[in-house]
Amino acid sequence: MTAIARTEQHLDLSGHHRLIQGDAFAELDDLAEGSFSLVITSPPYNIGKEYERDQRLSLDEYLRWLEPIVEKVCEKVKADGHICWQVGNYVAGGQVYPLDYYFYEMLKKQGFKLRNRIIWHFNFGLHALRRFSGRYETLLWFSKSDDYYFNLEPVLIPQLYPGKRHSSKKGDKAGSPSGNPKGKNPSDFWTFDANEAFFDMPIWDLPNVKANHPEKTIHPCSFPSELVERCVLALTKPGDVVLDPFVGAGTTVIAAAKNNRIGVGIDKSGQYIEVARQRLSDLELGELVTRPMGAPVRRPRSGERVSTIPEEWLSK
Template identity: 65%
Template sequence: MQKNMNAPLSCNDFSLFDLREGLAEEILETYPDDHFDLVITSPPYNIGKEYEREERLSLDDYLEWLDGIIEKLVKKLKNTGSICWQVGNYIDAGEVFPLDIFFYQLFKKRGLKLRNRIIWRFNFGLNATNRFSGRYETLLWFSKSDEYTFNLDPVRVPQLYPGKRHSDKKGDKAGKPSGNPLGKNPSDYWEFSGEKAFKDDPVWDIPNVKSLHPEKTIHPCQFPIELAERCILAFSNAGDVVLDPFVGTGTSVIASLKHGRASVGIDKSPEYVKIATDRVSKFCAGELAMRPSGKPVRRPKKTEKVAQVPEEWLQTNE
């Protein structure tokens, strides 16, 4: 585990975070239109997690509920703002419904423009028995207009072929390096992680928050701080206001504060808001345990017992 060494001396320096308990559709009405620079969230997937069991909806009812919230989010978003909407799949009687397909239509009908459909790949999750095990989710990045923030430099990755040069037939560029010395634009497939990966690897791999992850809380679908901060660095500027209408245990608020953004988080669960408040307080004091940014996803060595084929399996194959 790592203590946060990047926390501000005082979170009060930003004026600036607001964690609110209640329904997103109601609390959003307390903010003016055109107020937020970035919305980043992962809405409930309606797949029967502990916070959904008493009110699991049909797919149509689920989409209708979030359609109303999306309507409010678009109104509260500045014309230059963006929305990052991270989702997985809805499962019904063994059938898979990719939620990003449905949500694309809800944003598109309101005039938002899809800039990227980002694939977040991770190694661990529930093992399926009647289909392949799911190991990725999607993040839809929409802008409200053609005037939007996109900061490429903070998330550039090294050139794959830094020595590559323009051909001798390229006029003024002939023979000169063809790449950008700051690095290249990363892909929309996020497989390698963190600040070190910005410098050392062209692909991003962000591990999901499971039992041994230092950021793990009681929340069953917590996303990692690195995932939120990647979006915050790229799609907002210092001093901007970031909103998460389903903030859970406060990940997006922490990532916002870490990079000098103001932040609003909303959640209907008193328990999650309490945990989020505690995590933010620890972050502000420099005491929050977080997975170090850029730490490679660990792969077991061939010599480790966990990577070796069990004797029982070998006997079975004889």
């Protein structure tokens, strides 16, 4: 059964968070420059999702559309703030174009500095026939300056080898425990399971929002709340303001609200904004269902129907 979590207390969210219906390029003009500690978003990938079908663009057209939005977004970030830009791949004519490559160049051009390139791995998606099926996306974490806020404490994970000690030849530390008793830096490989080891590989392993995922809405391409929450917890302080210029079903604003930050989201779809408002209301009432941080990714058990080889395959 998929793990879920409900807000245990009612939250007073009135007068704080903003959900704005409109075009990101235009609406960003009404937001104060240097006012956001974190911008985290997943822009449209131009791959034919329902919200893209009226404007399927060539790769060059797509990049020309987003570059001025990126420029405006950069102006809204505080001096010690961050941008987390999460994207997949653009596919055309059987060729794959890694979108993070293009957005890296855009954000570098604005003076931002890449701190991590994180790989988000998931198990389910479209199956390819003439290439290996895509099962990852990337999240680029940029800071605006070298003087940026970063707090590991909320995202530390248990030490893999808590009994490990310094060498007997390490001077004052000889023989003493070598790790931090509070936990270990998860580096850029996150399984979102506090009971498993975190290895030095740039992969975050958590399920995407499909089918029976508790956060599934009418939006076809939401990113999971725990991906956003990890960034919110590590890169912002309580009371900070977080922006998502392509907020969709409201995941970023909800992640901000759950963790005592203020969320601002923009989306051109009135339908998605209404879904986001309802989810925010459900959060306030303690009724919003989400997948809790740290829950292991569910694997089918031996003997379950979905893990049993069909009889039709046995004869092949």
